[in-house]
Amino acid sequence: MINMRVKQMDVKGGMSALEIIEEMAGAGVFIAGRLAKAVQVLSDMISDKEVTVFLGAAGALVPAGLGRIMAEMVYDGFVDVFVTTGANITHDLIEAFGGRHERGISGEDEELRNKGISRIFDSYISDDAFVLFEKKIQEILADISVEKRRQGIPVYELLKEIGLHLDYKYSFVKAAAEVDVPIFCPAITDSILGLQMWLFSQREELKLDVLEDLHKIVSIAYDTKKAGAFILGGGVPKNYILQAMLITGKGFNYAVQITLDRPESGGLSGATLSEAKSWGKVAKNAITVDVIADITITLPLIFSALKEMLEKRLKSES
Amino acid sequence: MINMRVKQMDVKGGMSALEIIEEMAGAGVFIAGRLAKAVQVLSDMISDKEVTVFLGAAGALVPAGLGRIMAEMVYDGFVDVFVTTGANITHDLIEAFGGRHERGISGEDEELRNKGISRIFDSYISDDAFVLFEKKIQEILADISVEKRRQGIPVYELLKEIGLHLDYKYSFVKAAAEVDVPIFCPAITDSILGLQMWLFSQREELKLDVLEDLHKIVSIAYDTKKAGAFILGGGVPKNYILQAMLITGKGFNYAVQITLDRPESGGLSGATLSEAKSWGKVAKNAITVDVIADITITLPLIFSALKEMLEKRLKSES
Amino acid sequence: MINMRVKQMDVKGGMSALEIIEEMAGAGVFIAGRLAKAVQVLSDMISDKEVTVFLGAAGALVPAGLGRIMAEMVYDGFVDVFVTTGANITHDLIEAFGGRHERGISGEDEELRNKGISRIFDSYISDDAFVLFEKKIQEILADISVEKRRQGIPVYELLKEIGLHLDYKYSFVKAAAEVDVPIFCPAITDSILGLQMWLFSQREELKLDVLEDLHKIVSIAYDTKKAGAFILGGGVPKNYILQAMLITGKGFNYAVQITLDRPESGGLSGATLSEAKSWGKVAKNAITVDVIADITITLPLIFSALKEMLEKRLKSES
């Protein structure tokens, strides 16, 4: 029964992320062991062309400096279906429109408001960025065919239209539009972007058809041969992805989640992927990894290691 | 500057929740100190008739056994606007339709699936409950005027229609419908209820008008004299409440949140209420309390203490 | 297999802690369910005269306002062996000597230092309290027989000597000395009290015999008929208690722990009580409860509920 030694990690200066993760795999325990397993499973599911990869992205990725990695994951073909929050899309668009997230600012929150600065932990954004956002997004919304807007437009189509209007290579909204990866955002009205849509709808025709979004993601789920989920943070994206496969009766074949949320509160964000097996969201024999860790540290490592791994795999195959 | 002693709590057998919380107020520090302050602030905002109280409820309240408390909070007039998740509504309706949440079950998640049982940490629900849910909710949806369904119905109206069809006194959906408290559910399509709506829409007319929901909650926010937020868990309900007041330029006057989510990941769920001041979601001079605690323990205490406090206040006024 | 319904909690104003905990027991799930189970198990182990109860107390109990409850637990016979940190003892003695913990202070930590104030989250203590502490503790140490001090004195004996010098009824050090409950403090040199002992030892004879402490607690463990552990926080007290029973080959029969520490880091503080079964620290058939919760909220509730429960049990027996 006892079969594998916990190898003491042998770490050197200059090692690549992948090399360090291989040392973590050799130890194979605690959170580092799970991180190493996650890289292995992600590599398998991304390189298997039969697997449809659903990426769930909650949290504050762009204010954290992770937006470019998200865009590159899309361009690199790591993602087939993208599910995220209105906040992530709003901050992505803000950067795409020329706004900035700032750091190194101090002061009480009341003072920040007096200076027109909003805070996201230790990342900051000025009111100017939101003014610019309003101007640009209202123009784009006006540019969408009034016929579509009147009928009711599903959010994934609206986001594609927005993406095609962008000219900023590190935007994941643009990346997804370009390579035709649908972005789902089930709670779009819960965001600054949603508020802008409502403002627009006060003067112009605009209806969202959110049941059509559900139709689209469920259709994709039905059509998958195999399905993999890569879930960053919990929240709405996590469940929306899992429930899409639930209804097909198939369940995900692979699932990796990275979150610090814990299961004991009973909320879905912290629920284990094993729990998802009891629902049929994840298949009984699926390979799953729960990485209880911070995304800002682990995602860059995972992305670098995956890139090196997949480049090596390509070379060895050619 | 040093002005108040941390009084060592004097706790006796038979004390009421309020009496214990008063001892916590006397100590006044750490999490117990914040819990005591939360009760004080909630009592102030609920008993002030000029304050519109927005309740945000994420998490898994009904599977936790907290659904009845939610319903009673509505009946007792503690809540003017209710914002929650599709999951909370789904589980509330399941109980209202005669389904049950169970406990004391053991076994691996794969086995549970084989037995038709879904797990929410250590609360369980059988597939039968979902079959019943489907039958009942499809009937109710069919019962709603086809005209409304064709035009696009805001979610809060749809939930009121559903609530009026219920006959179970511990359902918060019914309670809210009865006393005309609107329930907002920005991510309704991210739930079993949402999936049922989609299924319905495959055969019958049904369109949701989620921008109209936003219009409604923003209108309420504009009309408030004073506004108070009581936020259980983070997620979409928290931000949807905060952004409604943001757009009015006023900000909440009172805000209490109870969550174990922490701010350092940058996600909105764990963001402090102070951070919300930098955005203008909470007014600069607002009274806020961040209680970093579990809801299943704290909500029953808070509810009992509030009831005793408000009953005493009523008596002393009469 | 499905046997018990998650009863929706029925909470009223004026309910006692015990009554609310009974409602939590009726729901029986999530953290509230565990809290309720913990009260039941503690009540069983405290009222069973064959059970030797080991209390482990880490954290900052006295600065939190929980010191009096600790003292009362000792006086009420809830505790047979007390294991704690040097910090808890230091703060207990500070209050016993007339020092105070304060609250309601603001300012940056650098400013606090300038003003001679030390901070423990939002509980504060002035340098005056430490000056008084030094004066008093040096007097007490000098008062202990030089013979004992020269030979090497076990810490539990030293703490009893200190306790007998005190005249403050809410000190757990005094309480334990009075009712002859030994206090173990394995890391006493890791505290202000330890530093004071070292200062004393620079001028006067003083040697600590920490292996004799281990001898004493292991002897107690050997002599138990049944053993129960009530562990508040993790740290050294938790392991010192568990290892004492490990060496006897018997393991604890009951164990309840309350901590927010989580197991995935691999540290002992967050380890589950189930894990302790694999070591033989807890007996295979033991009854254990892991309450993942804050102590400042749960301990007052538990103490009040236990008191009411045990008073009722006494009445019904008489």
Next chain:
Amino acid sequence: MINMRVKQMDVKGGMSALEIIEEMAGAGVFIAGRLAKAVQVLSDMISDKEVTVFLGAAGALVPAGLGRIMAEMVYDGFVDVFVTTGANITHDLIEAFGGRHERGISGEDEELRNKGISRIFDSYISDDAFVLFEKKIQEILADISVEKRRQGIPVYELLKEIGLHLDYKYSFVKAAAEVDVPIFCPAITDSILGLQMWLFSQREELKLDVLEDLHKIVSIAYDTKKAGAFILGGGVPKNYILQAMLITGKGFNYAVQITLDRPESGGLSGATLSEAKSWGKVAKNAITVDVIADITITLPLIFSALKEMLEKRLKSES
């Protein structure tokens, strides 16, 4: 006031840990920003010959596969004073004596006990390893001069004696003995090693002089020109390091801590380094970094990045 953009991280396959951390520094926010700052501060304090570096190591480093990194940090001169737990030393010695930590084991904790296996989250150790440990450590203890053992031996001297008896290059106990870095272990009696010492003391002379340990570390603290703390996990090592400098009236000039413990419980483990300024443990103008993160992921990264950074610094200086 707004001065620095949150640069979107530009991460490629094959990048070294240092290169990825430089990208995290460019973003500069959230946990990744703190990790990057920690590497910078550690690099500064390690390469400054005037700084005495105190390493605090709690947790389960050897069962996690991090023992070799600890040993290499000592050999590389990153550490001048090493403070750790009895558990870390015990597990280090187990590997040094030829025992192993295993992984990939399944089964309930009761079954594990039946099979003679103890669990540390998902790292396992068999009873054989403890039998071997007992045999070897009893031999080493017997080998120490009876004169020293009778008089009372400080723990740091005893650990040096043990270290000199070892022949395993990845043991930090051996490494520290070889390069004459003292290891302090204030709670040594709270460990399997401590229990072995007690067993030895039942047959042979053995007294520990823990006040002499305190004397030694305080003396080192007094002699520092500048002092830096690198604290992995909280617990006793953290406070023992901080209090050593407190008593000198100087405070640490640099401090980096990595822990997932949070401050709101009031425990010292989760206390911020800023809080330590209010006590005078950390100097008012000190440079501090609190990294709220898992050690198994971050320590390998930090170690690799530090090695690369210091090698580059050496080259550029030569």
